[in-house]
Amino acid sequence: MKLRKQVTVCGGAIFCVAVFSLYLMLDRVQHDPARRQSSGNFPRSQISVLQNRIEQLEQLLEENHQIISHIKDSVMELTDTGAVSPSGHLPFRSANGSWVLPFDGRPTFLAVKPQDCQFAVGNRGQADVQMLDVYSLLKFDNPDGGVWKQGFDITYEPDEWDNEPLQVFVVPHSHNDPGWVKTFDKYFTDQTQHILNNMVVKLAEDPRRKFIWSEISFFSKWWETADIHKQEAVRKLILGGQLEIVTGGWVMTDEANVHYFAMIDQLIEGHQWLERNLGITPRSGWAVDPFGHSATMPYLLKRANLTSMLIQRVHYSIKKHFASTRSLEFMWRQAWDTGANTDIFCHMMPFYSYDVPHTCGPDPKICCQFDFKRLPGGRINCPWKVPPKTVVEANIAERAHLLLDQYRKKSKLYRSKVLLVPLGDDFRYDKALEWDQQYINYQKLFDYMNTHPEMHVQAQFGTLTDYFNAVYKAHSIPQGSRPPEYPVLSGDFFAYADREDHYWTGYFTSRPFYKSLDRVIESHLRGAEILYSLAVANARHAGMEGRYPVSDYALLVDARRSVGLFQHHDAITGTAKENVVIDYGIIIIPAYVVLFNPVEQERLCAVTVLVNTVRVRILTEDGQTVPVQLSAQWSSASQMSAEATFMARLPPLGLAVFHLYDSPDSPMTLRSDTLLRLPGRSVTARAGDPLPVRSQQADAQTFYIIKVQMQFMVYGTRPSKDKSGAYLFLPDGKAKPYNQKEPPVVRVVEGPLFSEVVAHYQHFQQTIRIHNVPGVDGLSVEITTMVDIRDQTNKELAMRLVTDIQSGDVFYTDLNGFQMQPRRHYLKLPLQANFYPMPSQAYIQDSHHRLTLHTAQSLGVSSLESGQLEVIMDRRLMQDDNRGLGQGLKDNKKTANRFRLLLERRSTGNKMTDSGTTSFPSILSHMTDAVLNHEVLALPVLPKRRGIPPLQTFAPLKSLLPCDFHLLNMRSIQSQDPHSPSPYTALILHRLGLDCGLEVQNLGFNCTTTQGQLNVSGLFKNLDLQLLQPMSLTLMHSSTPLANDSTISLDPMEISAFKLKLR
The missing domain is CATH 2.60.40.1180 (Golgi alpha-mannosidase II)
Structure with a gap:
């Protein structure tokens, strides 16, 4: 049945009657020693437990008088009937129908030190440019800028470089996607291996030639097949400064959908490979193709000891604004940084693309003439109908002055007289002919420019780090330092639009099945890493090292690389070509x-x-x-x-x-007691089943969660011209309610450990479950939506939460599961521009409440009205959106999207303390995210x-980790033999930022904070710590080892890595 367009409230989409009431009612009868622990006395009977709990609820939920009254009535019924568990240890059902579980005898406590709450409310390092302010400032109009369509006319005075010549670094590169239109192996066979083979030969022909490479997944595969002579030649090229490895990750990672665990893991895998095989350490980051840029990436690069970075895909209006203020180079600082500890120097490319027509200067018609692969007779040409010319004696003067004019105009957008000019595109330099065409013609131009002092230019091939070093030298500052008068920026660069209103927000949801699968596999990989490291260490301790199957380590390495490969910006994004069924048994x-x-x-x-x-x-x-x-x-x-x-x-x-x-x-x-609500009939389902099932005729009423209504909505795509595709979200207007003729089949299950409501619709099945257990699992509502829209045409299914929270136009989404980013809904922007990636959570809040939607898979999210959160669940699109993929999204799979909905209340006297640029989850929210994703x-x-x-x-733990510490990974480090582990383990810890202004709940475990202090030697049971050495994030740079009994210290939000030797 087609998704309907009629404006009808989604009857039955809400699935349960007053779920939050049930949530509170289940919570009120479970034993909760943590909230009574301050008195040191625990109740001796079930009735006193309930009475204590009522007193707590009366204090905390004054406005819910009806609920409180109902609870009092229930307790009186218990008192009158003397209903207690027959043995005192069995689950039993109280007179009002709620289940009471036996107390497990484990009192728990929460002890967060006041000092650990100060970070969320403290002062921040001042940024000159805050991206939230930039979005508020800009009109986001798109006037014709002339030859630079999205910019403006650039002028200069001819004598500007008389005293200080322009330095130009032309940086040849080849962007190799490890899987996009072709598979990874097909790309390698058809193109990548030839690029690298040619590189070895062609760079050696002239020491002035330079080249950069980024994707280690491809490079390592080539290295395995290269003979010893090629390998030595590569080492010589790197040592001589002709070849630079930039970023050095396993892939050029996506920055929107990917989780920071995977971002770090693929970076470690690439860097460890480089250290083991080439002995080099990357210095500069290179990200020309991710579709928008996250503030998490500069932090990770900084902690990996990189000093500079480059980005490209930024909204064209922002590029124009930054160009007009000469702010395209800046120090990128984390919004939560209290000083300048996270600053990293960043270069933003100014024009439309990273291809040659858009890198030499503002006029692509001219720049294309200097892409010598497009010489007449080749397979590609210039769309502007003016082809390149081979540089010869007769035209060299004209050609050099034409190119220099573009160089000068581009340099006017930056603050130094050093210019970066990338020279490359996707899978370039796969033929020896192109190497000759580009390098020979450019060298002629450089030689002419450099031998004519009246041109006041010094042009050469360079690497990315050559360029950055020249900028630092021009300002007489150390590498990575802030050049004088350069701005400090905080914030991120989502959402990305490359032209008109073409916002790349569709890929936040595209192919959700794979986004979900990715997160599951990441969790399994992390679990395997930790268990393997502990198992090997315990085997060593027991003297059984030789008997432990280290061959399993090769499987772990393969898993790391497979997960790393999937973080590529055309994999987890769901923007690769079409080409899992898990049976738990x-x-x-x-x-x-x-x-x-x-x-x-x-x-x-x-x-x-x-x-x-x-x-x-x-x-x-x-x-x-x-x-x-x-x-x-x-x-x-x-x-x-x-x-x-x-x-x-x-x-x-x-x-x-x-x-x-x-x-x-x-x-x-x-x-369990099961009730079926069937549309229009009353029959027994599954007759003869040993588990009782009752059926009841369904009515058409709409179910509501207290203060939260759940609706399902449908977006279409534009009827003409440009349409939504794998990358772009181009809706045909506001969403319309999902509608089907018959009411859904609804199943209600009640029991001592959980209760759930399941509603079956034609295109999705929605399950809402509440756990009746103490602690984190019982404090949020579990939502699972099984989506199947394979019979739809150009439709996108959304889940919308409608609440009475007075959130205004502000909402919050996470960046890579690492940090929260405030967002604002702008009426001046089209609907699709107000969607953002949600890798792990999003929330809305007011001065009293915060409602957080935790997600187990990355999806697109927005808040289009005050009090709303809206998530795109799946997309089925029949056409390409003209961004190179060449196909639509028609390979949909039945996909389970999993969430937890957490409602928190601000503590009495705690006003909302979020500044305009930062916000932090509560400790309960952090734990909810952990149990959902792990x-x-x-x-x-x-x-x-x-x-x-x-x-x-x-x-395995002898002492508890502070509950604001997250053990990001415990990873066995490879030996020189890539298939076996070394004696060392990488311990990677993240100290979480906490909002302590939300009411404290019983987490179900003993939770303490220690102001960021941890004694590692006392952490592991039955293991001796023989080495404790601070490392850079990717383990390439080491500090002096600490004494084994030292206490390490982490500041809030920081990630730290240590090399351990456990035995």
């Missing part, structure tokens, strides 16, 4: 299940596994029976399987063992055989 009882907690804090959570019987009992390692909720397994018609959900407390970064076995009567195993991994194990040692819980 049913656990056959009896069996063991080992649960791995990849989070660095203790975790109390509900875990669901599929079992082959409803007669199941689950025990902990020490024989304690745990509460189990049995539910029907709805994804299969088989009656031989069921979902068993049980509560597990898991050690940080640890493994816990549970025993599942057949038990005809387990008082701790309780069956799910518990369930590993079924066959029953023990004789002679096999019993499985045991593995709790």
Whole structure:
């Protein structure tokens, strides 16, 4: 059925009656010792627990008088009937229908030091240019600028360079996408290997020739096939300054959808390869093709010890503004920086593209004449109908002066008399002929310019670092320092438009299946890295190093590189050509299940596994029976399987063992109560099922979450000319409500550990689940939307949250899961310009509440009205959007988009403290993000055989990490043999920035902060720390080793890396 355009409120799209009421009601009856811990006394009966909880709710939720009254009535009913758990240890249902879980005997506490809350409200380093202000200032009009269509006419005086000649560095490059229109291997076979083979030969022909390269994924593949002579030639070229590796990441990463874990991981993989094979350290960043630029990237490059960077794809209006103020070069500073510690020198290219017609100067018609691959007779030509000419004696003077005029005009946009002119494009220099055409003709021009002093120019080939060094030298400052009078900028460069209203905001959502899969694999990779590092260290400690299968390390390296490859700006973006089904399997009882907690804090959570019987009992390692909720397994018609959900407390970064076995009567195993709402009929579903299912005729009423309404909306694309595609979002107007003729089938499941509502629509299935467990899992609403729009034509499905939060035109989105960026909805911009990437979360807030939507996959998000958040869930588009891909988005897959919705309230007396440029999540929000993106991994194990040692819980930490620390990775460092680990481990830690002004909740684990202090030697159980050495982020630069018993210190928001030797 086609998505309809009628304006109808989405009946049934809300899925549950007063979910937040249920959320509060479930919370009120669970044991919550953390909130009573200050008195040191815990209640002795279930009734006193409820009464204490009521007192807390009365203080915190004064406006919800009806809810409070209902809770009081429920407690009175309990008091009258004397209803308690029969044994005092079993789940039971209270008189009002709510479930009460047994107290697990583990009091928890939250101790955040006041000093650790100061960062969010402290002063910031002053920036001269704040991108939020720039967006407010600009009109975003698009007048015709003449030959520089998106700019303005550039003039100069001929004598401006008489005293200081213009220095020109022409930088040859070839941008190699590791997978776009062709696959990675096809590109390598057809073009990349020839580019690098030619490079070795052609650079050696003249020491004045230079070249830069960035993608190590391609370079490493070529290196493996290169003979020893080519490898030595490359080392010689690098040593001689003719070849420079720029950025040095595994790929030129996307900067919108990618998570900072993956950004760092691919950067480490590239840098470690360079150090091991070439012994070099990149100095300059090169990002010409990501579709917009994140403020996270300059921070990571700075912490990797790079001194300078270059960016290209920035909104044309911003480029014009920066050019007019000569601000295209600036020190890029993090908005949260309290000083200048994160500053890195950044060069922004001024024109439309990084190809040759748009790099020599403002007039592409002239610049194209100096792209000598386009000489007549070749495969490509100049669209402006004036071809290049081979440089000969008869035309060299005219050619040199024509080119110099462009150089001078371009230099007027910058503050120094040093000019950068890239010379290249996608997959250039794959033929020996092009090397000769470009290098020979340009060298003739350089020689002419340099031997005519009246031209006042010094032109040469150069590398990127040659250019930056010349800028620093011109200002007499050290590398990486701020040149005098150059501006300091903070903020980011989203959303990107290259012309007209063509905003590249569609790719924030394109191919969401792969964006979701990427995040799952990243989590699995991180978990494998941590477990592998701990396993190897424990094997060494036990003297079993030789028996541990180090061959597994090669698999880990392959996984790193595969994940790294997917962070490329045409992979995770969903903008590559078309070219997973995960079967968790049913656990056959009896069996063991080992649960791995990849989070660095203790975790109390509900875990669901599929079992082959409803007669199941689950025990902990020490024989304690745990509460189990049995539910029907709805994804299969088989009656031989069921979902068993049980509560597990898991050690940080640890493994816990549970025993599942057949038990005809387990008082701790309780069956879900399921209600089906069917449109227009009342029938029994799944008759004969051992799990009870009731059915009820559905009505057409709209369900509401308290203060939050959920709607599903549909965007079309423009009816003529330019249309939406893989990159661009070009809607045909405002979204229209999703509509279908019949009401949805709604399934309601209630039980002791979770309750959920599932609504089945034609094009999606929406599940809202609330966990009735103490701690992080029980404090947010879990939302899963299974989207399938494969029968649609040019439609985009959106989920919209409508609330009464007075957020105005301001909302907040994350940058790469690393930091929050304030956004503003601008009426002066088209609808599509107000969408931003959301890799991990977005929120709206007012002086009383904050509503955060956490996401397990990157999607596009906006707030188009006060109190709203809107997420694009999937896109199906039938045409190309003329950005080089050559096809639409027609390979959609059935995709599960997973979210958690978190409502927080500001503490009494705590006003909203966010400045205009910074905002920070609460500690609960950080933990919610962690549990969503790092799910518990369930590993079924066959029953023990004789002679096999019993499985045991593995709790690797001796002391707790502060709860504002995130263990980003614990990565075994490669030895010189790329297939085996060295004795060293990289420990990468991120100290989170916290907003302490939101009400503290029971997190379910002991949470303390330490003002950024950590004693690493006391962190790991049964392991000796033999080396503690601070490193740069990508492990290429080392500081003096610390004493093994030293306490390390991290400032808020900072990421630090250490080399450890554990034994």
